[in-house]
Amino acid sequence: MKIYNEIIYKPIGIINSPFKEAKGTPIQPTAAKGVDGEITIFNDYIEGLTDLEGFSNIILLYHFHLSGKALLKIKPFMDDRTHGIFATRAPSRPNPIGFSIVRLVNICNNKLHIKDIDIIDGTFLLDIKPFIPEFDIREAKKTGWIKNNIHKLTNSKDDGRFLK
């Protein structure tokens, strides 16, 4: 078996948003309704966008370039208690990959106009996937520690606690 000590990816584009620093950035797209952003896809990858405009919602995977060293137990923005990093969506993960489902407004050449962006300006994009309800929606019976904290979503903002 091939052992992977390292998996190497390359950015396919860059995400621009009104959020120039961690502090004050919304913590989820559902808490950033209507906020406009733009993605610039690098030239090598433009052909891969063909037919994407048919989808109203897209999944973005990106690199949390500002997050500090990986922390295995953290206090997330929406709770005063500590939880394992994999039970949270905090950025200080062993592999700092961000995940956001945003609205796709339109595509003009290599520029994607998106809405509901909760991503810091200058973030590198790793992948785009179409959001497909029949693939991606679940009825979740249990939502752990977040269940009694979900009311804090809209008012919770990044406060910089996971910066380098």
Added chain:
Amino acid sequence: MKIYNEIIYKPIGIINSPFKEAKGTPIQPTAAKGVDGEITIFNDYIEGLTDLEGFSNIILLYHFHLSGKALLKIKPFMDDRTHGIFATRAPSRPNPIGFSIVRLVNICNNKLHIKDIDIIDGTFLLDIKPFIPEFDIREAKKTGWIKNNIHKLTNSKDDGRFLK
């Protein structure tokens, strides 16, 4: 601005499943209902699992280790026409990151028993995130080319077309 030519990640664990090769593997968790799998988390990361068991559904990000070179236009399993890779969920992506939402049955030390697995045995895991309806569910107004092909989901299987 720091330029990222390469972003380096490390596996945090390994996924075991009944699917020993690409051919015949279900193409989405929603087409793999009840299929059991096991994740082994490497020792360095076990502490990060704290409180994850409170969630019934988890998001897995993993490396498509068997996929061949990146293709920008491909014919996906569910259509006879060609589409841009970013308008599909095919594995032959510029950054071959897989995304599956599976059911979490239980966690025993560093082993996660999961269900609804559509992942090939021996795949390296990059990240786990809790699935949270208030973060992750969208009403999608448009689902592009897949709309008229969604009936093919259950009967579509991987046929090895994206292998190295």
